[in-house]
Structure formats: structure tokens, C-alpha cells
Amino acid sequence: MALIHYPVLNRNGDIIAAAVTNLDLHDIARAARTYGVRAVYVVTPLEDQKVLAERIIDHWVSGIGSEYNPKRREALELIRIQDSLDGVLADMVQRGVGTPRIVATTARSRSRSIDDWVLKEKMAKGSPYLLLLGTAWGLAEEMFASADFILDPIKGIAKYNHLSVRSAASIFFDRLLGNRELSGPGH
């Protein structure tokens, strides 16, 4: 998956570069490790934000934190920093994963989006997939144009759709990568 910090929207719908936050990296990397996600890309073109992300990762992967909490190392070593979506795609090819199908996520209903069961079945066929999650108020429009698929928003039972990106990532991983449907009624 890729956690996109640029281009994303602010509360007014303007395109911005969002700040990298320590907790996004920890929570999402831990959930990714739990569900067998191969890499968590942190996408930002801002040099100071890349330095911040690298400092967090180094602390837990090779620094003092790696001895204090080796489980955290196992999670944070999934993180790779890239300038842009193109950088992510190039890295995936270079690492031998190949060019993925790109799946954009959103908290808003959009036309031609697909539900998680449909995507899960596609993913089971074995091709690589890249899930894009936007920080701040979500992915900018151009990211949807780059996507092969758009995933339905997560809907609870309320009309409220303001999950944190950490919660959304966790729920998407559980829906797309969990083994749950095997224990469901009738399965």
C-alpha cells in the first residue's frame, strides 16, 4: 500500500502536501505486518518530511528502538519512502514485484467504484496490487485518474464517514486480506 501525503486535499478541497506523522507510520505498519502486506510506501516529495520519516524508521529498525521493541522493528521495516506514485511503481518493478493494479480509496461515494469482495476475488488471482490511502482530507482527483479501480468507501451504520486513515487502513486490510469469510455463516 501507499500512504499518500501529496497530492491530497485540505478541508477546503485545495491540493496540499500533508505532514508525515509518527503514529500513522506505526499504526499502519503494524496492521500491514499483521495482514501480510509486502510494503508500506510513504509518499511525499518534501525533503524535511522524508528526513522525518527516515529518522522514525531508523530509530525502530536499526537504532535503540529495535532492541527495546523488536516487534516494532518487524513492522516498521516494511516502510519505504518515495517522492511520488511514479517512484513507488518504479520501486515495485525494481524489486521484482512487477507493475501493480492501482486501487484508490475514498471516504466519498463515487461512480464506478467496486466493493471489497469483488476486489478480494481479483487479488486472489495473484497479480500485485497497490492500495492508495490519502492523508488529510483524502486523495486529490488526479490520483483517481491514475487508478485502475476505486474501492467503495467504508460505511458504518451511521451517516458519519470520518474515520482516521489509520482506522481505514486497518479495516481495509481486514476486509481484503483477512481469512474471515471462511468462518462466516454458510461458508
Added chain:
Amino acid sequence: MALIHYPVLNRNGDIIAAAVTNLDLHDIARAARTYGVRAVYVVTPLEDQKVLAERIIDHWVSGIGSEYNPKRREALELIRIQDSLDGVLADMVQRGVGTPRIVATTARSRSRSIDDWVLKEKMAKGSPYLLLLGTAWGLAEEMFASADFILDPIKGIAKYNHLSVRSAASIFFDRLLGNRELSGPGH
């Protein structure tokens, strides 16, 4: 649900009172609002931690934050602070919800735990349920003794089971309160 800060375990298995964190409150309240959870109890007997939690809630529910981000108010107004599980139960009775069945959660496999589908079916019958989530290294043993049910741990596909409490809460809400199974294959 109740986010338990005492009694919980530290990394060595000792019983401690964990610190209240701003982000636990925000992420879990937002997820709770999304899935129609009636209340999020923050359970701590420590006076300074109760003051901290109240300050966070006041800022967003009636202070400056409520004007800046009304959506955050809608989430944080679900939070209620209590000293102990007994306090939570008394509050639920006083508010007319009644005495709930108590469900403890854990990241470790335990005997006599039930899976989320089974619990979801029980919950659909309409009685009130209270889900306990532990901060730090999880609920102390006495909390399991107080529970009517223990929920199976969340398992991904890896052997790694170190989700944040924010991720675990989000996934449990989605599994127990989401409408997803209706769109699953065969339904």
C-alpha cells in the same frame, strides 16, 4: 465499548495504569461514531488522567475545536470517563441502557473464546453489550473473570499480532457492527 487504562499489563506482565492518549480518544471515537457505538468509556482511576481526558473532550465538544471541526465534536461527545468497570456498569444502568453482557478482547488465544460471527448474532438479539479493549499490553486477568464472553483475537495472515488498540477497535467495530456480510458471496 470501554477503553481500559487500568487494570492493564505492561510489557513484563505487571498490572499498571496506562496513560490516556489524545489519539486513542480521537481515533476510537471517530470509528465508534461511524459504526453507531452508543458510548466510548475511558476507564482510569487516576485523577490527572481523568482531567487530561476531560480537557481533550471539552476542547472538541464545547470549546474552540467544536467550531473548527464539528465532525470531531460528533465523535468525541460519545466519550464518558469512569474510574472502573463498576462505574461503567452503573452509568449504563443510570442512562437506561441496562446491564450489559461484557465482552473482553485479547491479542492472545485463550480457551473458551468465541468468534466475531457468533458474537454478532448474539448482539443482533438486542440486549446491550459492552466491549472491553485494553491499552498498553492488554487487559489484566481479572478483567477476563468479569467478562461474559471473550472474543477471539484478530488474526491476520502473518504470525504477527501487535495491532494498536486503535486498529483493533476499528476492526472489531467493522466485524461486529458493519453491514458487510450482506454483500458477501452467497448472501
